[in-house]
Amino acid sequence: MTEIEMMRSLLDQLQEGIIIIDEREIIFYINETACRIFEVEKDDILGKTAIESIPNTRLHIVLRTGEAEYDKLQNLGNKVILTSRIPIKNSNNETIAVAAVFRDVTTLQRLAEEITNLREIEALLTSIIDSTSDAISVADQEGRVVMVNRAYTRITGLAPREVIGKPATIDLAEGESLHIRCAREKKPIYNVRKILATNKKEIIASVTPLFVNNEFKGSVAVIHDISEIQRLINELEATKRLLKKESAAHTFDDIVSKSPTMKEVITEATKIADVDVNLLLVGEFGVGKEVLAQAIHNASNRREGPYLKLNFSLISFENQEEFLFGKNSYIANAHKGTLFLENIHLMNTEIQQKFLKLLNENIFECEYYDFVPDVRFIFATTEDLKILTSLGKFSKELLYKISVVTIEVPPLRERKEDIPDLAKQLLHTLNQKYGRIVYGFTDDAVNKLINYSWPGNIRELENVIDRAMLALENSDVLITSSHVPDLEEKKQEVKGTLKEMTEELEKKIIIELLEACHGNKTEVARKLGLTVRNLYYKLDRYGIK
Structure with a gap:
């Protein structure tokens, strides 16, 4: 038996269920205990996504955030499991998989039948329920509260001494206590909305009866804060929107272009926007290449299609093929739209060759798709690609192919006429960010901004104005030169031959x-x-x- 077989055999003997998804959200491991809990066969769930296979899953969220979640209660029909979701990371601290480890806590009800004293149940449950973020309360057969967890105090605002020994109605603004209803009906009650008496919070509560020797001895309530549930829903929706497509929010109207150099750029970009050709944007870091790419997309006949962005500086050489020609290919997902590829000087040689085949021969080398995506590519770089081709680091043929239409975006030092309006534009955004009403800049502040060379371009200008905003007093409504940080010029060094x-x-x-x-x-x-x-x-x- 190999080490892997031994490990699988060991994991199958555990009382805890284990499910592992990969970076594509695909389930690639499930042990026998998990199959029993979910009542599925391994072959029916392996290879499927977590979202379509696991009720109420959050594995995909942990995959995105990289943050572990421990001891969370999760409802599975008539079962309740206590689950921890743990990210698995590589040597670069990148999340490459997520493991869920869980146990069926409905067995606590069977344990309760063997324990005649509710105080012993309390000792057994405390270590579990105090670790969950949901509020839990336990009542006896007469509906008096005998135990609550820490989350109960956080959500209701009631300390244990205020509720233990008292009727379970104490935390409700109106209506019958679910503990008392459970005592009368002797059956579980799921997902009932209630209003708390203390802070008027809206909650969702579920109650499960406890039996000892077939005799009703009390009930356990799990209380969810609806505001927290809504936050999770919003988080999930935001993730879905992010996965669906990037937002191409900018148009040509958003781009400040009083300077002759920028007017020329906008004129050229406007002419080419509706011509369905690929183009190359060249310019220093922070000059606004992506804003220009979005404006071109929104002025094109592809404006109703997707707009996606991929920055080569944010992915490793090894993962480039997966992002572009893999199962969730950015190229395929940009079908009928625009794909903005940033920092293409970092594109590896294999991907360069695949792009050449795609652009020259209309061949899309991806085993997961049976069509050739119809995509407009906008390439961008901060480097001189001609120098890279002379070094053999960038394909000369690919450069010829993508640079038929090349737009050079000027640095901020070459468009100083735009600085006052750019500063106002950034100030408007920062007013919204900080909830301030700052009307503008004094003349001395504007002159200070104009007389600086801005090696970091618009990104640096935004940073400086942000710092100036933080230096304002609450009563200040204008940014003066004293609020603007000192801007030190760096001497330009001769670069040599x-x-x-x-x-x-x-x-x-x-x-x-x-x-x-x-x-x-x-x-x-x-x-x-x-x-x-x-x-x-x-x-x-x-x-x-």
Whole structure:
């Protein structure tokens, strides 16, 4: 028996159910206990998504947030399970899977039949119910409260000493207590809305009877705060919207363009927007390439289609193929719409070749789709791709293909006429963010902004205005030069000859690849098209450790 077989056998013997999903939300492991609890066969659930297979699941949310959730009560029809959801992360602290570990706590009712003293039940339950975020109360056969957990106090505002020993109606604004109704009907009651007397919160409560030797001995209530449920619903809806498509919120009207250089950009972009060709946006970090891409999409005949964005700086070299040509391909999901690809200078050589096939031969190399997506690509980069092609780091053929229409977005230092209006635009956004009413800038503040070179462009301008807002007193309605942080100019260094600049860029690329490949020099050499010996020569030459 192999180690994996031994591990599977061990997990199948556990009393806890275990389900594991991968980064695509697909269930790839379930043990025997989990199959019994869910009343399913392994073959019927493996390979399916968690959302379609598991009632009330939150595994996909933990996959997105990367934050564990411990000891959460979850209703499964006539069963209740206590579950923990734990993210599994790789060496880069990226969540690659999520495991759910749970147990059927309805067995506590069977345990209660063997325990004749409700105080012993209390001791057994306390360690479990105090770990849950839902309020729990236990009443005796006459409807008097005998135990509550910490969450009960948090949700109702009532301390244990205020409710224990008193009728279960004490926490309700009106209506019959579910504990008393359960005592009368001797059967479970699910999902009843009530109003709390203390803080007028709306809750949903479920009550389960407790029997000992077939004799009714009391009941357990689980109380959910509806406001918390609504928050989770909103979180789920936000996640769904994020997965569905990016929001292309900006139009050409949003782009400040008083300066001649920016007017030229807008004129060119407006002309090309409705012409269904791919294009390349070139410009420094923070100049507004994505805003321009959104405006082009919204002015095109694809405006009703999806707008998706993928930033190559945010994904590893190894995952690029999965994002673009995998099961949840961004290219396929952008069908009939626009796909904005940012920092394409970080695109690996394999993906470059696949893009060439797609653009030249209309071949979409993806086993999960039987059609060729109809997509408009807007490529963007901060680097000089011609230098990268001379170094063999970017495909010359691909550059020719994507740069037929190239728009250079100017840095902020070349469009100083736009700074006052850009500052007002950013101020409006920050007023909404902080709930302030700041009308504008004094002349000295505007001059201070205009006379700075803004190496970080619009991103840096936004940061400076944000800091100025935080420096305001509550009574201030204008930003003055004293509120604007000191803006220190950095001396422009001479970069040297073309050969020196090329070598510096090569050094930068090697360092970036070493980080992306976690120091694997063989992999770096393969991606650069070098022998390992040549790579070591360059590492030594550039002093890269």
